[in-house]
Amino acid sequence: MPSTMLANAYNSISNWKSYNISPLLTLDKLKKNLKVKNIFYKDESKRFHLKSFKALGGAYAVEKISKGTRNIIISSATAGNHGRSVAWGAQRLKLRCKIFVSQYVSDARVDEIKKFGAEVIRVKGNYEDSLKECQKLSKKNNWKIVQDVSTKNYKYIPQLTMAGYSIMIKEISKQTNQYITHIFLQAGVGGLAAGIVAGVAKYFKRIPKIIIVEPDKADCVLQSIKDNKLKKIKIKKESIMGGMSCNEMSLVPWQILKNASNCCVSISDKNIAKTVAGLKDKKFSKTSIIGGECAAPGVIALIGLCNNVQAKKFLNIDKKSNILVIGCEGNADVKLYKQLLSKGRK
Numbered sequence: 324m325p326s327t328m329l330a331n332a333y334n335s336i337s338n339w340k341s342y343n344i345s346p347l348l349t350l351d352k353l354k355k356n357l358k359v360k361n362i363f364y365k366d367e368s369k370r371f372h373l374k375s376f377k378a379l380g381g382a383y384a385v386e387k388i389s390k391g392t393r394n395i396i397i398s399s400a401t402a403g404n405h406g407r408s409v410a411w412g413a414q415r416l417k418l419r420c421k422i423f424v425s426q427y428v429s430d431a432r433v434d435e436i437k438k439f440g441a442e443v444i445r446v447k448g449n450y451e452d453s454l455k456e457c458q459k460l461s462k463k464n465n466w467k468i469v470q471d472v473s474t475k476n477y478k479y480i481p482q483l484t485m486a487g488y489s490i491m492i493k494e495i496s497k498q499t500n501q502y503i504t505h506i507f508l509q510a511g512v513g514g515l516a517a518g519i520v521a522g523v524a525k526y527f528k529r530i531p532k533i534i535i536v537e538p539d540k541a542d543c544v545l546q547s548i549k550d551n552k553l554k555k556i557k558i559k560k561e562s563i564m565g566g567m568s569c570n571e572m573s574l575v576p577w578q579i580l581k582n583a584s585n586c587c588v589s590i591s592d593k594n595i596a597k598t599v600a601g602l603k604d605k606k607f608s609k610t611s612i613i614g615g616e617c618a619a620p621g622v623i624a625l626i627g628l629c630n631n632v633q634a635k636k637f638l639n640i641d642k643k644s645n646i647l648v649i650g651c652e653g654n655a656d657v658k659l660y661k662q663l664l665s666k667g668r669k
C-alpha cells in the first residue's frame with residue numbers, strides 16, 4: 324500500500340462535510356479483570372450514519388474513481404455493508420448506482436441500500452454469482468465497478484477502500500499517546516485488517532502484535548497462513564458474524580497479512596449474543612456501547628487468549644499491555660441486533 328495513497332485518503336475523507344473522528348473508548352472494567360494496562364475500543368457505530376467502518380472504504384473509492392464527473396454509473400456486488408457504502412458514496416456525488424445482491428441478502432439489507440438511492444438487482448445464487456452478473460452487465464454498459472475484493476488484475480480500487488479504512492489508525496494516533504502493543508482485527512476477506520496494518524506502518528512509531536480474528540466456520544485467513552498459500556475454504560454453515568463469513572481472502576490483504584500477523588484466532592458464534600449484550604449493558608466499560616455481531620469478536624478473542632496461559636505468554640499480554648480492539652460496527656442490522664441483545668441477556 325503506497326504511503327501517499329493513505330495520506331490522500333485521510334486528506335479527502337477528513338474534509339467530507341459530515342466527517343467526525345470516531346470515538347476511542349476504553350473498556351475499563353474488562354481491563355481490570357484481564358490485568359492489562361489499557362483496552363481501547365475504536366467505536367465505529369456512528370461512522371457517517373452508516374454504523375460501520377465500511378463507510379470509509381467504498382464511498383472513498385467511488386469519489387476517487389469518479390474524479391469529479393457526474394457522467395458515470397457506479398456498480399458493485401455486495402453481501403450488504405460494502406454496497407451500502409458504495410451507494411452512499413454515489414449519492415453524495417449525485418451519481419447513479421447499481422448494486423447486485425445474491426438471493427441470500429436479507430430484505431432489510433436491501434432496503435438500507437435503496438435508502439441511498441441505488442437500484443438493487445437481485446441475482447439467483449450466491450455472492451460469486453452476483454459478482455459475475457455485475458461484471459457482465461458492467462462491461463456491456465460501461466458501468467464502473469467498485470469492489471472491495473482484490474484479484475490479480477483488480478487491485479487499485481480495493482486498495483482505495485483499504486486506504487479509506489487506514490484513517491482509523493491516523494485518528495487513533497491523535498486520540499492517545501499510549502503506544503499500542505496489541506491489535507485485534509476481525510477479518511472477512513481481510514480488507515479491514517490489511518487497511519489497519521497499512522495505517523500502523525504509516526502512523527504508529529512502534530509496531531504492535533497483530534491478532535486476526537475470524538469465525539471458526541469461515542477461517543480463510545487462518546487456513547491460508549497455516550498453509551502459506553491462499554486457500555479457498557468451504558463454508559458449511561454461515562456464521563452469525565455475517566460480514567466476516569467469507570471463504571477466500573482478497574489478494575492484497577493476503578500479501579500484507581501473511582507477513583504482518585502474529586497470531587490467528589477463530590471463534591464460534593456461541594459468545595456473540597452475550598458479548599453484544601455485555602457491551603450494551605456496561606459489563607466491560609463505564610459507558611454503554613452499541614456493538615454488533617462483527618464488533619464483538621475482538622473482545623471475545625481477547626478474553627479467550629487471556630484465559631489461555633500459553634497464548635497469553637506467547638503474545639506477551641501482561642500488565643503493561645495497551646490493547647486495541649476495533650468495534651467495527653454498531654447496530655447495522657437493526658433486527659439482528661435486537662435479537663442478539665435479548666438472547667444475550669437471558
Ligand SMILES: Cc1ncc(COP(=O)(O)O)c(C=O)c1O
Binds near residue numbers: 375510512618
Ligand atoms: C461489518 C463488517 N463487515 C465486514 C467485515 C470484514 O471485513 P473484510 O472483509 O474487509 O475483512 C467486518 C470485519 O470486522 C465487519 O465488521
